[in-house]
Amino acid sequence: MSATxxxxxxxxxxxxxxxxxxxxxxxxxxxxxxxxxxFSPGSESxxxxxxxxxxxxxxxxxxxxxxxxxxxxxIFPQMRAEADAIGExxxxxxxxxxxxxxxxxxxxxxxxxDALIREARAYGVPTTVFASVSDRTDVxxxxxxxxxxxxxxxxxxxxxxxxxxxxxxxxxxxxRAISRRLPAPGSLLVSMDGDIxxxxxxxxxxxxxxxxxxxxxxxxTNNRAEVTGNDAxxxxxxxxxxxxxxxxxxxxxxxxxxxxxxxxxxxxxxLATQPDFIELIESDHVEHWRFGNFKFLSGDDKSSWYWLLKxxxxxxxxxxxxxxxxxxxxxxxxxxxxxxxxxRRWYGNMLRTSNRAIALGPRPMGMFTWWSLVDQRLSMWxxxxxxxxxxxxxxxVRPSFLFAYLVWILFTRSIATSILAWQRGRFSLLWIPLIYxxxxxxxxxxxYVSFRFNRQKWSRQGISAGEPDDPVAAKRQRRMGHxxxxxxxGVLLLILVISTGVMAPPDRMTLSIARDQxxxxxxxxxxxxxxxxxxxxDKIGDSVQLPPGYFRLEGELLETLQQNTLPSEKRIRGNxxxxxxxxxxxxxxxxxxxxxxxxxxxxxxxVDANCQLAFDEHNLTLVNVRLRVEPNAPNDMAATQP
Numbered sequence: 335m336s337a338t339x340x341x342x343x344x345x346x347x348x349x350x351x352x353x354x355x356x357x358x359x360x361x362x363x364x365x366x367x368x369x370x371x372x373f374s375p376g377s378e379s380x381x382x383x384x385x386x387x388x389x390x391x392x393x394x395x396x397x398x399x400x401x402x403x404x405x406x407x408x409i410f411p412q413m414r415a416e417a418d419a420i421g422e423x424x425x426x427x428x429x430x431x432x433x434x435x436x437x438x439x440x441x442x443x444x445x446x447x448d449a450l451i452r453e454a455r456a457y458g459v460p461t462t463v464f465a466s467v468s469d470r471t472d473v474x475x476x477x478x479x480x481x482x483x484x485x486x487x488x489x490x491x492x493x494x495x496x497x498x499x500x501x502x503x504x505x506x507x508x509x510r511a512i513s514r515r516l517p518a519p520g521s522l523l524v525s526m527d528g529d530i531x532x533x534x535x536x537x538x539x540x541x542x543x544x545x546x547x548x549x550x551x552x553x554x555t556n557n558r559a560e561v562t563g564n565d566a567x568x569x570x571x572x573x574x575x576x577x578x579x580x581x582x583x584x585x586x587x588x589x590x591x592x593x594x595x596x597x598x599x600x601x602x603x604x605l606a607t608q609p610d611f612i613e614l615i616e617s618d619h620v621e622h623w624r625f626g627n628f629k630f631l632s633g634d635d636k637s638s639w640y641w642l643l644k645x646x647x648x649x650x651x652x653x654x655x656x657x658x659x660x661x662x663x664x665x666x667x668x669x670x671x672x673x674x675x676x677x678r679r680w681y682g683n684m685l686r687t688s689n690r691a692i693a694l695g696p697r698p699m700g701m702f703t704w705w706s707l708v709d710q711r712l713s714m715w716x717x718x719x720x721x722x723x724x725x726x727x728x729x730x731v732r733p734s735f736l737f738a739y740l741v742w743i744l745f746t747r748s749i750a751t752s753i754l755a756w757q758r759g760r761f762s763l764l765w766i767p768l769i770y771x772x773x774x775x776x777x778x779x780x781x782y783v784s785f786r787f788n789r790q791k792w793s794r795q796g797i798s799a800g801e802p803d804d805p806v807a808a809k810r811q812r813r814m815g816h817x818x819x820x821x822x823x824g825v826l827l828l829i830l831v832i833s834t835g836v837m838a839p840p841d842r843m844t845l846s847i848a849r850d851q852x853x854x855x856x857x858x859x860x861x862x863x864x865x866x867x868x869x870x871x872d873k874i875g876d877s878v879q880l881p882p883g884y885f886r887l888e889g890e891l892l893e894t895l896q897q898n899t900l901p902s903e904k905r906i907r908g909n910x911x912x913x914x915x916x917x918x919x920x921x922x923x924x925x926x927x928x929x930x931x932x933x934x935x936x937x938x939x940x941v942d943a944n945c946q947l948a949f950d951e952h953n954l955t956l957v958n959v960r961l962r963v964e965p966n967a968p969n970d971m972a973a974t975q976p
Contacts, residue, residue, distance in 0.1 A: 344572065345565035345764055353763040361744065368737045387719045392746070394709065399753050402583035406653055406757070409587060413543065414654065421542025428521040429459050429541070430603055432508045434466040434501055435528025440475050442529055442660045447479040449532045455486040457537040463491045464511060466504040467528075502634050506616030513607035520544075521603035525638075529660045530597050540600060540655050551647025552638070554582070554591065554599040555655040562662040566669055569764040571661050573772070576758040576765075579653060583757075586651035590703040592710075593684075594642070594649065596635040598657040611641050620686060622788065624814065626802075631790040633683030640687050646698050674779065675791075677772075681780045684710065685787045714780035715826060717773050722830055731834075743770055785819040786812070862887050862915070870904060877905035880959065882912035887921060908939075908959035915956075916964040924948065925961070936962045 431450065435443065447465075454461040465476055473493055480491060494511065496504040505525070512523065522541055526532075536555070544550055557575050561568040585591050605611060618637040619629045630637065642649060663672035688707050696704040724739040747766045754769075755761035788811075789801055801808045862885040869878045908915075917925070922933045928943030939945035939956045947954040 344760070345569050345762055349565040350763055357744070357763060357766070360740075364737050364740050364744075368734070368741065387716055388746070391713070391716055395750070398584040399580060399757075401587045402580045402757060405583045405587040410583075410653060413546070413650075417542040417546045418539075420545045421538065424545045425457070425459050426520050426522045426541060426544065427459065427518040428603070429454065429457065429461040429524065429537075430512050430517065430521065431461065431463040431524045431526065432466065432505060432512075433463060433526050433528055434496075434504050434508075435472055436468045436496065436501070438472070438528045440471060443472060443475045444479060445531050445660075446528060447476050448482070450526075451479055451483050451486065451489055453532045453534070453537045454489045455483060457541070458488060461489050462512075462515070463489065464494060464508040465491060466494050466496055466508055468496045468498065500631055502616050502618070502630070502632075505634055506612050509607060509612045509615065512603065513612070517603040517607065519604065523601045523603045523606045524598070525596065525601065525606075526598045526657075527596055527659070531658045531660070532598070533656050533658060536598075536655055536657060540652050543650060543652065544600070544602065547648070547650070549648045550602075550650055551605055551642045551645075552594050552599055552601045553650040553652055554595045554597075555652045555657055557595070557597060557659060558656050559659045559661040562660070563666045564669070566764060566768070567663055567666065569762045570669075570673060570768055570772075572758075572760075572762070573754070573765045573768050576754040577769075577772075580754060580757055582651040583653055585703065585706065586649075588700050588702045589648040589650065590643065590699050591639065591649040591651060592703075592706060594635050594639040597659055599635065599638070601638070605642070605647065606638075611638070614638075614641050620690070625788040625811065628788050630683075630686060632679060633686060636683050636687040640691055643691060643699055644694060674775070677776055677779050678783055679791065681776070681783050682787050682790060685780070685784050711784075714777045714784070717777035718781070718823075718826070719830065721774055722827060723834055726831060726834055781823065782819065785815040785822075866906070867891055877907050880906060880908045880913050882909040884914045884916070886916045886964075887918075892921070892924075904953070905955045905957065906959065907957055913958065914960045914962060916962050919963060919965065921947075922961075922963045927961075933961055933963060936960065 431454070433446070433450065435446075438446070450463065454463065465472065467473060467476075476491060476493075480489075483489075492511070494504070494507055517523075522544060524537075540553060540555055543553055556579060559568075559571045559575065561571050582591060614637050615634055617629060618633075619627055621627050639649070663669065664675055665672045688710055691699075692704065692707050692711075694704075720739070720742075724735055727735045728739075744766065747769050751761070751765040751769060754765065802811065862880075866878065866880075866887070917933070924947060925933050926946045926948070927933045927937040928939065928945060933945070937945065937960070939959045939961060941957050945956040945959070945961060947956070
């Protein structure tokens with residue numbers, strides 16, 4: 335008895351169990367090593383920065399998830415009922431299919447055209463299939479398919495050989511050929527890739543929406559994949575489809591989309607044969623202040639989407655109709671390199687079009703769709719805040735913050751994965767690390783591409799475009815991209831460094847100490863009483879930050895406390911591990927160490943084990959400071975006063 339073949343779209347049970355055991359072991363290690371100081375008051379800056387960004391990002395994501403559920407559970411079923419009712423009585427007078435192939439395996443080619451011809455014959459309307467092929471063997475495969483189906487009377491196949499300069503020119507040639515046939519009013523155009531297999535009922539269950547909605551310009555459907563590759567590759571594709579389903583469903587509630595997927599989309603033929611539509615597909619370009627005028631290599635689905643968006647046409651996502659793609663990484667042995675190449679191309683297409691779409695304003699698309707486009711630009715930077723902050727805090731404050739961040743990642747991504755799985759109808763533990771990979775590495779790629787989006791490469795065709803022909807000019811252009819990218823990230827880094835307290839702007843006390851140290855460079859500790867007293871009297875905030883260094887604290891501070899009314903609680907913060915205070919024996923008697931006893935020699939005051947100076951009605955708490963009891967210095971060695 336033969337073994338059951340593995341599902342070509344999901345990971346094996348062995349991989350899932352291994353992932354579960356690894357994740358369980360990781361959680362045990364993290365929780366056992368997680369110090370209590372992570373959740374102490376000293377973590378305020380970390381929690382503040384991460385928390386507020388997370389509230390913003392996840393609240394927006396939650397809005398998209400709720401909209402997706404509402405569309406799938408409430409709105410779309412009504413649309414489906416209306417479309418099915420009218421679809422039984424009305425059909426388009428003609429159907430045109432634009433199918434582009436480039437070096438597709440004969441096995442895949444046969445399945446694609448076999449399903450397409452079967453669907454066209456079953457749908458029953460006059461159908462013309464324009465097969466844009468690159469090799470004579472494609473013609474032989476399609477002829478074989480037509481022989482197997484007995485050459486259906488309502489299906490005509492026409493071949494158009496590609497020039498080899500990309501998909502755009504091939505599509506434009508087909509669209510011009512369709513326009514010369516003068517499509518009847520109400521005709522439809524199916525645009526699909528040569529590696530997409532239509533499932534039974536695809537045409538009848540998707541085309542009927544054009545009969546029920548007169549203002550619908552185009553639609554696209556749900557996707558699934560048959561993946562050639564390992565388990566990580568399979569789940570990576572399925573996770574992307576799950577994320578796509580959520581976003582498409584949410585956007586479709588506004589009757590707009592953020593892209594019309596080139597895998598399978600349907601247009602009104604009278605729109606797709608407009609001269610300016612064809613021109614945009616063939617020669618879409620952008621005029622940029624730094625890159626000049628350059629044509630787009632890929633991204634035809636973004637061009638068609640932009641044309642419809644600009645002209646005010648509605649778009650729709652059909653979640654209950656699936657088409658199956660035959661997916662394979664450019665190099666199946668190099669997951670990281672291949673996924674990076676694909677994401678760089680996808681994000682380049684997005685960034686090359688989003689600026690001009692945003693420039694249209696909310697009027698032609700609605701406020702929600704417009705803000706979603708803006709959010710695409712913002713999210714690539716906000717996603718980098720978490721990893722950047724945890725690196726800063728772990729390096730300069732406490733390494734234990736890394737454990738807290740890992741707990742945060744596992745918690746938040748598990749919730750996000752569960753919501754995606756609920757809507758997708760299946761769950762994989764591999765999605766948890768993969769969603770973080772897509773978010774963080776994807777955000778880094780987006781920021782990289784945003785300063786270099788003229789550089790384009792299509793791995794399957796082996797062609798590239800966008801840069802100047804002159805090597806010197808191209809090198810200069812790349813160098814400027816590095817400078818601008820570095821400056822932008824440097825600004826973000828500076829903001830995060832200051833907001834997390836890793837590096838604070840100098841206050842009055844720090845500047846005064848620095849000024850005095852320029853006049854007296856002795857190795858003795860600087861006397862801190864006067865400057866600390868001034869900072870306490872200012873009454874700005876409930877804490878005073880001390881700079882790193884070796885300082886002396888004597889009796890003048892007590893005189894200030896006697897003469898001024900201060901808040902009952904004040905906190906003096908040092909720079910962790912680098913602020914040392916030498917205190918006199920008299921002052922030491924008034925202070926309590928971490929154990930509650932008077933300070934005798936030297937103690938370390940931390941966030942969890944702080945020190946207290948209690949005097950009359952005043953209570954000063956010292957944290958991140960090392961106290962050392964030393965005799966009073968002779969007058970000739972005292973710090974020079976200004």
